[in-house]
Amino acid sequence: MLKQTTIDNVITAALSTGGDFAEIFVEDKISSRLEMQTSQIERAITGRDYGVGIRIFSGLRNVYTYTTDAEEGNLIEVAKRAAAALKGDDTHVQPLTREEAQIVNEITRMPSDVAYDEKVRILKEADHIARAYSDKITQVRVNYIEDEQRVMIANSEGKFVEDLRVHTRFSIMPTAKEGNQIQTGHYGPGASAGFEFLENLNIKHYATEASRIAVTMLKAEECPSGKFPVIIDNEFGGVIFHEACGHGLEATAVAKGNSVFANRIGEKVASDLVTYIDDGTLANEWGSLNMDDEGEATRRNVLIENGILKGYLVDKFNARRMNTALTGSSRRQSYRYNPTSRMTNTFIANGTSTPASIIQDTEYGIYAKYMGGGSVNPATGDYNFAVMEGYIVENGEIKQPIKGATLIGNGAETLYKVDRVGNNLAHGAGMCGSVSGSIPVNVGQPMIRVSEMTVGGTKEEV
Known part of the structure; x- marks a missing residue:
């Protein structure tokens, strides 16, 4: 060239x-x-x-x-x-x-x-x-x-x-x-x-x-507001942790101390059930790369393992700031952008629960089958996300569909409240925007249950 x-x-x-x-x-x-x-x-x-x-x-x-x-x-x-x-x-x-x-x-x-x-x-x-x-x-x-x-x-x-x-x-x-x-x-x-x-x-x-x-x-009814157990299905459900947790594990934020996860390697930051991985080597996945935008081979980076913080996503410049090794995570939208640490395919690893058992063990709550858009404050991890398709769960069964549901919380706190992790991991394709532009990424997870989340809705609080 x-x-x-x-x-x-x-x-x-x-x-x-x-x-x-x-x-x-x-x-x-x-x-x-x-x-x-x-x-x-x-x-x-x-x-x-x-x-x-x-x-x-x-x-x-x-x-x-x-x-x-x-x-x-x-x-x-x-x-x-x-x-x-x-x-x-x-x-x-x-x-x-x-x-x-x-x-x-x-x-x-x-x-x-x-x-x-x-x-x-x-x-x-x-x-x-x-x-x-x-x-x-x-x-x-x-x-x-x-x-x-x-x-x-x-x-x-x-x-x-x-x-x-x-x-x-x-x-x-x-x-x-x-x-x-x-x-x-x-x-x-x-x-x-x-x-x-x-x-x-x-x-x-x-x-x-x-x-x-x-x-x-x-046919959906108005969503009730309040604090409930929330079941989030696989694939696009992973967008919450991508936004509210994943960005906080990028050296872009960590190196400046603008992350709740800064200087916490080896500490417990999540439920024992949560293992969070970024893997740019998954064959032909939307967020995969042969090499990152600094020419480094992409790799599998375990960020959180059984609730313990293991590492960050690190690019060349921030490796200098942090005195740590590269992770093959430097990305940019195009030549117009200075590259920095970004996610590739980020997901919660499979657990041992079946989706059926998670639903059956929920007395009352919200089931978010597909997530929509949302926003997050990367410095604090505070987020709110719309539910594109949701349902009431009652006595272990999926009941009527609901509309207007918004999940509100804090990423670091939500990580601790994951009390069930399914065995049906799936990935969803999306675009992620940050300081180095908009890039293809996968979000993913199996079905999970969060023991309590604030749910915003238009129906009277219950």
């Missing part, structure tokens, strides 16, 4: 004022989007983005800049301007040594090689299935996303590695209407894979399930 002589010259320029580390990140990304509404493709977009990011360290100072002009003279000038912000001792530059990235995500069929009509056919199939579920389905939106990203990373320590990242995602959102009631359902599976992901996807399952959610919620 850049000649080695160009890389050498740019790194030398970046260290010309005495910085002790320099890095070049080159990205060439082609993205395509298809959106279907009213059973027709209403938007089809393809774009290409190319650019180079240059990062320089001097001790605990960090400068980052980027450009879309990859001509050698311009890159050298950009590197020198960035270097002018730093002063330090002379640095020895290591010769570049080409590395081969580990292969976590095998790609069988590049999306760009697939005919447009083949993609449209699958979207039309999903649209037809979703509409056929019920005459209450009045609208269906189907989206298809594909990204092909080629990156090259080189630094003054001699690292020189290239990678290909391919992401494919399908999402469907049906709308159901009955009288004055309108409800939507949603499902959006994705993978770090080529078009083979969509070819092998059970379109009928996802389209039917999305419509079922919308139609079911038409």
